[in-house]
Amino acid sequence: MGSMAWDTDATREKLLDAAITEFSDRGFSGARIHQISRISGCNRERIYFYFGGKAELFEAALTRELVTALDDLPIVGSGPVAIADFAGRYFDLSRSRPSLARLTFWEGLEQGHPVGAETRALRAANKVSEIRGALPALSEAAAEDLLLTIVTLCHAWVSSPNVPLVITGTPDDERRRASIIRTSELLARDAPGMASQPS
Amino acid sequence: MGSMAWDTDATREKLLDAAITEFSDRGFSGARIHQISRISGCNRERIYFYFGGKAELFEAALTRELVTALDDLPIVGSGPVAIADFAGRYFDLSRSRPSLARLTFWEGLEQGHPVGAETRALRAANKVSEIRGALPALSEAAAEDLLLTIVTLCHAWVSSPNVPLVITGTPDDERRRASIIRTSELLARDAPGMASQPS
DNA sequence: TCAATCTCCAAACGTCTGGTTGGATTTGAT
DNA sequence: ATCAAATCCAACCAGACGTTTGGAGATTGA
Numbered sequence: 380m381g382s383m384a385w386d387t388d389a390t391r392e393k394l395l396d397a398a399i400t401e402f403s404d405r406g407f408s409g410a411r412i413h414q415i416s417r418i419s420g421c422n423r424e425r426i427y428f429y430f431g432g433k434a435e436l437f438e439a440a441l442t443r444e445l446v447t448a449l450d451d452l453p454i455v456g457s458g459p460v461a462i463a464d465f466a467g468r469y470f471d472l473s474r475s476r477p478s479l480a481r482l483t484f485w486e487g488l489e490q491g492h493p494v495g496a497e498t499r500a501l502r503a504a505n506k507v508s509e510i511r512g513a514l515p516a517l518s519e520a521a522a523e524d525l526l527l528t529i530v531t532l533c534h535a536w537v538s539s540p541n542v543p544l545v546i547t548g549t550p551d552d553e554r555r556r557a558s559i560i561r562t563s564e565l566l567a568r569d570a571p572g573m574a575s576q577p578s
Numbered sequence: 579m580g581s582m583a584w585d586t587d588a589t590r591e592k593l594l595d596a597a598i599t600e601f602s603d604r605g606f607s608g609a610r611i612h613q614i615s616r617i618s619g620c621n622r623e624r625i626y627f628y629f630g631g632k633a634e635l636f637e638a639a640l641t642r643e644l645v646t647a648l649d650d651l652p653i654v655g656s657g658p659v660a661i662a663d664f665a666g667r668y669f670d671l672s673r674s675r676p677s678l679a680r681l682t683f684w685e686g687l688e689q690g691h692p693v694g695a696e697t698r699a700l701r702a703a704n705k706v707s708e709i710r711g712a713l714p715a716l717s718e719a720a721a722e723d724l725l726l727t728i729v730t731l732c733h734a735w736v737s738s739p740n741v742p743l744v745i746t747g748t749p750d751d752e753r754r755r756a757s758i759i760r761t762s763e764l765l766a767r768d769a770p771g772m773a774s775q776p777s
Numbered sequence: 778t779c780a781a782t783c784t785c786c787a788a789a790c791g792t793c794t795g796g797t798t799g800g801a802t803t804t805g806a807t
Numbered sequence: 808a809t810c811a812a813a814t815c816c817a818a819c820c821a822g823a824c825g826t827t828t829g830g831a832g833a834t835t836g837a
Contacts (some may be wrong), residue, residue, distance in 0.1 A: 387784075407608035408689060412825060417660065422786050427826065484683055484738055489608060502763035503745045523746045524757040530741060531734045539683055540691035542729060546702045547722045558723040565764045586813070611795060621815050623797080632795065 383470035391429050393419040396481050398440040403478035406485040407437050413456035441494045448499070450559050457513040460569035466529045473533040480534035503505050525566050532559045590628050594616040602677035605684040633755050640693045643681050647698070648705050656712040658766035665728045665762035669755045672732040679733035715769035724765050731758045760767040 397419035402408045412433055416423040430436040452472060454465045459542040473480050486493065493499065503526065519524070536543065536555055543550045596618035600609045611632055615622040629635040649669060653664045672679050685692065692698065702725065709721040716724070735742065735754055742749045 389803085397688065406607060407604065408605060409631045411823085413823085422706075422784090423825090424786070424827080425784085428784090432824065469591075470661060481687060483741060484687060487738035487740050488680060488683060488687070490604065493744055496740075496744060499744040500747075507745070520746075520753070524753075527742055528731065528757070528761060530745070532730060532740075534741070535730045535734050539686035539730075539733075540690075541686050542733070543726055544681060545692055545698040546726045546729070547705070547719075549698075554723075556720070558727070560763065562727060562765060563770070565768055566761060569760070569764055589814080610793095612793095622795095623816085626796065627813095744811075 389427060390421055394426060394429060394436070395420055395443060396439055397421075398436050399444055399478050399482070402437055402440050402443075402485065403481045407433075407489050410437075437490075438494050441482055441486060443508070444479055444496055445486075446495055446502075448479060449502050454506075454509045456512050459514070459564045461513045462510065462525070462529075462567040463560045463564040466533070467556060467560050469529055470533045470559055472536045474552065477537040480536075482536045483534055484538045514567055514570060517567070521570065528566060529559070529563050532562065570571070583733055589624060589757050593620055593625060593628060593635070593641055594639055596620075597635050598677050598681070601636055601639050601684065603679045606632075606688050609636075611642045616667070619646075635688075637693050640681055640685060641687055642684075643678055645694050645701075647678060651703075653708045653712050658763045659727075660712045661709065661724070661761035661766040662759045665732070666755060666759045668728055669684050669732045669735070669758055672736045673751065676736040679737045681736075682733055713766055713769060715768075716766070722768065724762070727765060728758070728762050731761065 394415065399416065401415045403409075410421060410433075412426060415436070416426065424435055426433075430439055452465060452468050454461055456464070474520045506565075507519065507522045507526055510526060511517055511519065514522070536559075540550060543555070547554075593614065594612045597609075599617065601613045603609075609632075611622060611625060614635070615625060625632075627634055629638055651662055651664060651667050655663070705725055706718065706721045709725060710716055710718065715723070735758075739749060742754070746753075
């Protein structure tokens, strides 16, 4: 009758959420299946039923978190300031959802091969197009380099806190945000026709 | 006098070298004590004799690799070009000894607290002074930000290859090197008092 | 209602892990 | 030759790990 069957989707979601948390905190090797089941409130066995194993769960968690990365961050307006604005919003996103940056680094350090490479490459390419739309003077390669620099700086800030700690003392979010924004703007301004370019 | 009984220092060194390799490759959780003993050629038990345990060996390996980081990389000359040159050499160093960058990220992601913080802070401060010596127009904070940006970009390039892969396709060392150098130079030029920047 | 099906869970399994131990073997000094 | 220290080695330990299993309880269709 009307009453709902088992809420199997909710179980999957709870497991995925817990997996994202645990894998983001401790990486693949450090994550514990027992801990994921504990914080999800589900039984350990459900992981194997729904996902197959630890490795597959890692992939599923990674996919879910990474694929939607650049989506909600359009570049509005045009010119270097629009790029700087985008960088600021990407910084804020990385700050508010550090699992994205951390999972990215875990993936690179532990796993090696990127999951969902095609999808991510596609979204990255779209973002590069957006950048070039806002900065027609930029070459394709320069736009890629710029996006890579912005993403790298934001990710590293949230996932590698001790380098900042050692260099600048107590980390200061606002200050770093301003620095990254400034860097992005300078790079955006550094286009052929606006200044002399490196070969 | 003369010759020593057993070359105990060599044993320590072999263990440390192997530990650096293994920890750099797989991180703390992923590294296997058995593997370290294997590639060092020493017995597993020697690790506990000399270092106490896995955690202490990790600290020792990290210390040895990180503390000497910025030492052999003086800033020669002055002006933005000197900074760009430094960035290029730091890039080359990171490329040729990736364990430095990787261990730094492992430390940040897994461990949290920086090992040898005081020593590293001191050397970083020295480097900041050097930068300011080459660029008197830069404020202390700006010099710190600049150093942090250079180090971050170089480290991330060698330890997080999939972001570049997804954004630019096949990674190109020379191209990235040029991009980081250009970024450093732009940042170095962006100082109060240098209102207009000729290239 | 009955039986089939699905979700969940507790317990168990086999393996691997970091770490320990005791003794055999090597080495240089005396 | 003898001694002591350094090393190796094999076995062992207890705990943690990822994974599997057997069945209990809930749900559904007839």
